């Protein structure tokens with residue numbers, strides 16, 4: 001049980017390479033290093049602060065491990081379907097000639113996104129979280145061991161689609177990116193302020209659909225800045241390619257964020 005958000009890890013996450021299909025519930029890797037205590041009647045006493053403190057410690061280890069290999073890691077978060085994988089596939093196609101790119105894919109089930117990333121030409125490891133709704137630093141550590149990225153790699157960590165819990169868990173990344181698509185509405189920074197507050201940049205994706213939806217960019221920017229005054233906002237269409245150069249420019253500028 002994730003004591004912080006109540007999601008269930010179902011025996012722990014399953015970390016796989018594409019085509020290494022494995023049902024997430026088929027292996028029981030849970031080491032019983034529980035982040036909760038059982039009371040006299042067997043109830044679970046959740047220790048949210050302990051979970052986050054342990055996660056922060058592991059995240060710092062990841063950060064050190066990544067720095068030792070000069071790897072820049074970006075945590076990509078959004079609601080399901082905002083376009084994270086599509087943006088990464090296009091980014092791999094455009095940038096992988098210049099430097100090695102690797103991806104850690106987080107989803108509750110399937111290796112579908114890892115298959116898309118691999119087809120785009122990047123090395124990738126899939127983490128299936130079962131019913132868990134976010135990645136944590138320990139899952140990323142295990143994925144990194146499997147991925148073994150080369151020195152100087154640009155690493156993207158695609159988090160589980162969710163605008164709530166991923167905001168709480170430091171993974172050891174250099175930068176946090178939040179994607180929002182214009183079909184989700186311009187009020188999301190007000191409804192999910194924690195997510196937008198932790199973002200180093202917000203990609204507003206699917207701008208090709210702006211003529212068809214009721215999304216006002218100025219209103220969105222005002223809402224985003226109300227919870228995060230310094231946040232950089234990058235409108236993109238991952239399908240047409242509009243705005244991708246600004247996204248690449250932001251990546252180049254922010255490869256060595258010291259948090």
Ligand SMILES: Nc1nc2c(ncn2[C@@H]2O[C@H](COP(=O)(O)OP(=O)(O)O)[C@@H](O)[C@H]2O)c(=O)[nH]1
Nearest residue numbers: 080081082083084085086205206207237238239
């Ligand atoms: N029109 C439009 N569709 C997009 C764009 N980016 C992604 N999509 C579509 O949105 C759907 C979800 O995209 P996906 O990358 O899987 O989202 P994820 O769940 O955040 O990884 C897919 O059908 C994509 O083709 C975009 O910029 N414009």
Ligand SMILES: [Mg+2]
Nearest residue numbers: 084085113158
């Ligand atoms: Mg995806």
